[in-house]
Amino acid sequence: MKSYRLNRLFNARSGRCFDVAVDHGFFNQPGFLQGIEDMRKVVKTLVEAGPDAIQLTLGQARHLQELPGRQKPSLVLRTDVANIYGRELPQSRFSLMIEETMLQAVRVDAACVCVNLFQIPGAPEVHEQCVDNILRLKPQADYYGMPMMVEPLVFAAKDGGGYGVNGDITAIMHLVRQAVELGADIIKADPTDDISQYHKVVETAAGIPVLVRGGGRVSDREILERTQGLLKQGAAGIVYGRNVIQHPKPKGITRALMAMVHEGASVKKALGLIR
DSSP: OHHHHHHHHSOTTTSOEEEEEOOGGGGOOTTTTTTOSSHHHHHHHHHHHOOSEEEEOTTTTHHHHTSOSSOSOEEEEEOEEEOOOSSSOOSSOOEEEOTTHHHHHHHTTOSEEEEEEEEOTTOHHHHHHHHHHHHHHHHHHHHHTOOEEEEEEEEEEOTTSSEEEOOOHHHHHHHHHHHHHTTOSEEEEOOOSSGGGTHHHHHHTTTSOEEEEOOSOOOHHHHHHHHHHHHHTTOOEEEESHHHHTSSOHHHHHHHHHHHHHHOOOHHHHHHHHO
């Protein structure tokens, strides 16, 4: 039954997926709401742009699912909330799952759910909580026929405080491997520092499709060149948030990225589609 929902998520023509993540408000961090203050407007704009999927929380899913019509993007439901994105880790850290996760996902007609697998220096208890979340989610996912997207995120300390992406290929590969071992149906992983080595991450997933996170906002050329490189390395698609929702032309950048993901458009052609 999972294949039925996966067919809604992955484009029939290319076999790839472009998911726009708009779940940032779940994490209660300053700056995370830039560009998404009015979620009704944001979701409407994204639906008009037409990505394959939009990633939302349970509280915001209604803005997508209440819209009429059959051609709107599929819903990817964020299932867990954490408090580890600030400049300093709080004394009490957590990664908590919503209750009756899969039943709620079915009720809002999600095509997939997304759950984190954090690896944070100095916070092994958060990793333990994530593993426990996934272990409890897996049998529910199988029972309800709901694909489970696991998001393995390797963090590194940043200058000035807080944590950012650790692009070390070995660290990413090991955590991706654990996500696969835990039963992921889809992997949502960070890009590596050296994009030319990303095929090793794809190989580690052993046939489980790998979607790549976009991270912080960068220039149009940088995100398009990175996307082109990742697709050439075998990525099954992308999950971008801030590089879409904080863009001055979200419809244009969505068109450009969709052309790259599904049509193999060049960076030059994609840049033209933004304008």
